[in-house]
Amino acid sequence: MALAEVAQLAVNGLVVGGILALAGVGLSLVYGILNLSNFAHGDFMTLGAYLVFFLSVEATGALPAEVAAGLAAAIGFSALALVMFRKVSRREALGLSGVSAVLLVVGVFGGPIVRATVLAAVLVAIFAMALDLALWRPLRRRRATLVSLVIVSIGVALVVRHAVQLVWGSDFRNYDLPLRPAERFLGLSFTYAQIVALLTAIAAAILLEILLRRTRTGKAMRALADDVELARVCGIDTDRVILYVWALAGVLVTLAGVLLGLVTNLHPNLGWSLLLPTFAAVILGGIGSARGAVLGGLTIGLAMELSALSERLLSYKQAIAFGILILVLLVRPQGILGGKGR
Amino acid sequence: MTPTRRPRGEWTVVFLVLLGVFVAIGLLSVRGTGSVQPSYLVGVLITIFLYALFSLGLSVQFGEAGLINFGHVASMSVGAYATALLALEGYALPLALGVGIVGAVLFGLLLGLPTVRLREDYLAIVTIGAAEILRTVYLNEEDVTNGPAGVTGFPRPFLAAASGFGPWVAVADRVAVAPYKLLVLVLVAATFFAALAVVEALSRSPWGRVLRAIREEEDVATSLGKNVFAYKLQALGLGAAIGALSGAFLAWYVAYFSPDTFPPLVTFYAWIVLVLGGAGHHRGVLIGSALLWGIFEAARLLEVPYVDLTGPGQVLAVGALLVLFMMLRPHGILGRKEEMVHAK
Numbered sequence: 001m002a003l004a005e006v007a008q009l010a011v012n013g014l015v016v017g018g019i020l021a022l023a024g025v026g027l028s029l030v031y032g033i034l035n036l037s038n039f040a041h042g043d044f045m046t047l048g049a050y051l052v053f054f055l056s057v058e059a060t061g062a063l064p065a066e067v068a069a070g071l072a073a074a075i076g077f078s079a080l081a082l083v084m085f086r087k088v089s090r091r092e093a094l095g096l097s098g099v100s101a102v103l104l105v106v107g108v109f110g111g112p113i114v115r116a117t118v119l120a121a122v123l124v125a126i127f128a129m130a131l132d133l134a135l136w137r138p139l140r141r142r143r144a145t146l147v148s149l150v151i152v153s154i155g156v157a158l159v160v161r162h163a164v165q166l167v168w169g170s171d172f173r174n175y176d177l178p179l180r181p182a183e184r185f186l187g188l189s190f191t192y193a194q195i196v197a198l199l200t201a202i203a204a205a206i207l208l209e210i211l212l213r214r215t216r217t218g219k220a221m222r223a224l225a226d227d228v229e230l231a232r233v234c235g236i237d238t239d240r241v242i243l244y245v246w247a248l249a250g251v252l253v254t255l256a257g258v259l260l261g262l263v264t265n266l267h268p269n270l271g272w273s274l275l276l277p278t279f280a281a282v283i284l285g286g287i288g289s290a291r292g293a294v295l296g297g298l299t300i301g302l303a304m305e306l307s308a309l310s311e312r313l314l315s316y317k318q319a320i321a322f323g324i325l326i327l328v329l330l331v332r333p334q335g336i337l338g339g340k341g342r
Numbered sequence: 343m344t345p346t347r348r349p350r351g352e353w354t355v356v357f358l359v360l361l362g363v364f365v366a367i368g369l370l371s372v373r374g375t376g377s378v379q380p381s382y383l384v385g386v387l388i389t390i391f392l393y394a395l396f397s398l399g400l401s402v403q404f405g406e407a408g409l410i411n412f413g414h415v416a417s418m419s420v421g422a423y424a425t426a427l428l429a430l431e432g433y434a435l436p437l438a439l440g441v442g443i444v445g446a447v448l449f450g451l452l453l454g455l456p457t458v459r460l461r462e463d464y465l466a467i468v469t470i471g472a473a474e475i476l477r478t479v480y481l482n483e484e485d486v487t488n489g490p491a492g493v494t495g496f497p498r499p500f501l502a503a504a505s506g507f508g509p510w511v512a513v514a515d516r517v518a519v520a521p522y523k524l525l526v527l528v529l530v531a532a533t534f535f536a537a538l539a540v541v542e543a544l545s546r547s548p549w550g551r552v553l554r555a556i557r558e559e560e561d562v563a564t565s566l567g568k569n570v571f572a573y574k575l576q577a578l579g580l581g582a583a584i585g586a587l588s589g590a591f592l593a594w595y596v597a598y599f600s601p602d603t604f605p606p607l608v609t610f611y612a613w614i615v616l617v618l619g620g621a622g623h624h625r626g627v628l629i630g631s632a633l634l635w636g637i638f639e640a641a642r643l644l645e646v647p648y649v650d651l652t653g654p655g656q657v658l659a660v661g662a663l664l665v666l667f668m669m670l671r672p673h674g675i676l677g678r679k680e681e682m683v684h685a686k
Contacts, residue, residue, distance in 0.1 A: 166658065268654075319475045
């Protein structure tokens with residue numbers, strides 16, 4: 001009986017861990033490359049989750065499909081135009097066309113929530129890239145200190161979170177999906193949302209692994225996370241790769257937000273309340289390492305959910321992530337997979 | 343490069359800003375209600391000095407030692423809880439206050455020990471987390487802290503004296519402000535100026551010079567045989583002590599507080615105060631605090647249409663202000679350009 005209970009909590013832990021991993025990868029890459037501990041990352045997650053809510057619940061009907069198709073067409077055309085004016089390479093144009101194709105296919109064939117998720121992911125990615133152009137790039141140029149970067153990210157976090165609260169209020173919301181009975185498997189019960197979350201997280205992790213290990217852009221990202229100056233000397237267009245990193249972070253964090261919204265409820269503090277565990281996961285795994293972030297996320301998620309074994313510990317879930325963070329800082333501050341001793 | 347000479351005009355700027363905010367708020371409130379509201383204005387002044395005092399603690403930690411504390415509100419809450427709860431148990435007020443200050447210092451040192459040696463921003467993550475966890479402790483340990491219901495009915499200093507001492511009551515009646523409120527204003531302002539004097543004296547002392555040297559070029563300070571770690575922890579502790587003091591005053595002023603009184607936002611307000619005033623210029627906190635609360639009150643009194651500036655809109659505006667200031671004038675009003683933006 002006790003064992004079954006532990007196993008059930010472990011399942012919940014894996015779900016939360018998968019969400020933390022998705023959120024953590026973007027945070028970790030940005031942290032490693034820009035030296036920016038982005039306190040707004042959690043609020044990007046909130047924004048993504050609420051955009052999906054808006055697109056799939058509030059703006060029901062044909063709107064998202066048409067918007068998705070329109071956006072796909074716009075991106076396709078801009079890719080064409082950018083190639084013609086030699087603003088982007090052919091490889092990038094191919095990527096843009098890929099994005100527009102996915103949008104088109106999902107827009108036509110996907111269910112409302114899938115459609116909304118893809119669209120929201122693109123929007124958050126664009127938002128993250130726009131912030132890089134407006135804030136982070138100028139700050140990089142003038143070699144702003146770590147402190148100023150952190151303060152600006154806090155400002156962005158406040159703006160995003162309270163804009164969400166202003167637009168959607170602070171009541172709990174959900175995606176208004178039909179209720180389904182939980183599946184039983186090996187004596188454990190999985191809610192539908194948990195199954196979706198687990199499968200999505202696994203699929204995303206595999207795709208991410210391919211992107212980062214096999215593609216040129218992915219390798220450039222990892223090179224940057226290792227050593228920005230060295231990457232620049234090797235002829236990598238760092239500013240451009242940094243934009244891709246923001247886009248990737250935006251997509252992954254939106255995914256994490258939607259999954260979290262499926263498993264729990266939407267609230268303006270959704271992402272903010274998960275930020276500390278995400279930071280704990282990233283530092284545990286080693287800053288700048290995507291694999292580390294996944295590993296760290298799973299560890300922290302399991303630890304947090306297994307705390308439910310004790311009634312008293314349950315109210316201190318956050319404190320457990322925090323305790324692990326402090327322990328890592330004391331014993332191995334560079335994290336499990338972190339290379340450089342910091 | 344390290345500026346030790348303070349330009350004479352700084353106090354003029356501070357008082358002009360304070361006066362400007364005070365007059366603007368006064369005029370706006372007269373426009374709204376048709377008469378002067380001394381009690382309201384005294385309330386705004388108390389808040390300004392309270393946050394200036396609170397931010398002064400952060401100013402010591404960041405301005406002197408370059409420490410990024412994003413959980414400064416923890417020191418405020420420890421100060422408030424310890425002072426109020428011990429006073430409720432029947433302990434003497436000075437003792438309760440002392441325990442609050444020592445408690446906040448110990449809590450700060452506890453966080454500093456594992457992090458101060460590491461990357462600067464680890465301290466930011468750890469402190470922000472610790473302050474949040476402290477808040478869940480207040481929420482959950484109902485036997486001690488009364489949980490979400492909060493703490494009230496605790497003894498406050500000079501409460502009987504303020505309403506029992508004839509001349510003081512006469513003065514308060516004359517300006518139409520509750521005697522105790524007026525006394526709190528005098529006490530908070532006096533404490534702030536005293537703390538400021540101490541901090542500025544320390545800043546000019548050899549101790550402050552070493553700290554600024556560490557902030558500018560840590561390796562040089564180390565090579566000169568200075569114990570960088572110890573100096574940083576001392577600054578962290580001093581800042582926490584000032585924060586705890588502001589917490590005690592907050593408790594005495596509002597006579598009620600709960601875990602919700604100490605959200606992370608309070609820390610961010612202190613950072614905005616610092617950024618507005620100019621990091622490293624301790625008297626700048628008065629400018630920053632006056633501007634911050636001036637903007638809040640003005641927005642409320644003007645009833646800016648469409649945006650409810652008392653709720654999320656207010657925080658949104660503050661966040662935008664913070665980003666704007668960091669992009670356009672990161673050195674603040676009193677600061678000099680080379681102080682904050684230099685390459686590490």
